[in-house]
Amino acid sequence: MLKTISGFDRIGEENAFAVLARASQLANEGMDIINLGIGQPDFSTPEHIVEAAIKALKDGHHGYTPANGTLECREAVARRTLTMTGAEVSPDNIMIMPGGKVTMFAAILMFGEPGAEILYPDPGFPIYRSMIEYTGATPIPVPILEENNFAFSAEETLSLINENTRLLIINSPANPCGGVTPKSEIDKLVKGLEKWPNVAIMSDEIYDVMTYDGETHQSLLAYPEIRDRLIILNGWSKTWAMTGWRMGWSIWPEPLYNNVRKLAVNAWSCVNAPSQMAGIAAIDGPQDDVDKMMQAFDNRRKLVVEKMNAIPNITCATPKGAFYAFPNISNTGWKAKDLASQLLEKTGVATIGGPDFGILGEGYIRLSYANSEENIERAIERIRAFLE
Ligand code: PLP
Secondary structure, rough: OOOOOOOHHHHOOOOOOOHHHHHHHHHHOOOOEEEEEOOOOOOOOOHHHHHHHHHHHHOOOOOOOOOOOOOHHHHHHHHHHHHOOOOOOOOHHHHEEEEEEEEHHHHHHHOOOOOEEEEEEEEOOOHHHHHHHHHHHHHHHHEHHHHOOOOHHHHHHHHOOOOOEEEEEEEOOOOOOOOOOOOOHHHHHHHOOOOOOOOOOEEEEEEOOOOOOOOOOOOHHHHHHHHHHHHEEOOOOOOOOOOHOOOOEEEOOOHHHHHHHHHHHHHHHHHHHHHHHHHHHHHHOOHHHHHHHHHHHHHHHHHHHHHHHHHOEEEEEOOOEEEEEEEEEHHHHOHHHHHHHHHHHHOOOEEEEEHHHHHHHHOEEEOOOOOOOHHHHHHHHHHHHHOO
């Protein structure tokens, strides 16, 4: 029998992809499916970005680029970082990655090993825990609670750090709960981290433009005192509706940069040149489409909250960021995953059960409001009718 290393027994998955596959199967069988499961904007990539990629292909950009990305693309990311966060970052610290996910893969691989502890948000993006377990490190969940507006608590996070902690993963605005952690809390976290100079921090800021109701995103780049141990995960997928392009970037402190560059040389060589040119167009071009998308998300967010709260036994907190709502279904009598599965099988509405994002997700389901207002209304009406 073939024997692979034990890490592969521990590696997990993202159930959103399994739900997507099942939803497509049911749709092929003729069922009318409304997908509130998958976390990707339902908008097309803006036209000028697509045109930039087509032009790059026509102009003959068909070969390898440097493993860390073209200088032009890294310079574009540096410009965008300066405008968004006020932080000056050298293109020499920026890596162009094949998607946002690959940065967490690389960072966790760099710090995870048996005996090491890695802190990650629960509920949180499922790949954090999956990759931590793959490396043999111990995953330490940081609770993300509704009573704390789904923000992380600096005090609680700091209380979980010890001499074995190698990496702290934070995410704001957050998937799956839609929480935005306020600046005051991040100030406290950074202050407390002074005591733990050997702990690296990976801040997943992929939803950085996606905040509502006047909330603002606080980048960890604003704190020079932790820059020498800070990894920033970001990318094009969500902001410019480019999930399928596989375009991400990360910012690394100097001592780690060569590791990730070598990982690229060993694994993916580089991101394809036309996508990098499209990435530059996304950053430097007009942002009207982003603004329009955010306005649509905001309207849908209000609709989801209003309609979900009108269902007996369900309460839905108003999300402040990203494009997810995380309604509390604990008073319906359903286990979250059973409810999500039955909603799909019986009503054609795809959602994700909270436990797919961590143990503290029990009692919740995640609704992605990356769908039209009409479909959101139809979906929530089906959920209401099913629960009655
Ligand atoms: N980080 C978070 C919090 C996400 O929700 C996602 C995607 O859903 C990613 C990272 C990965 O993004 P990408 O599709 O660019 O790999």
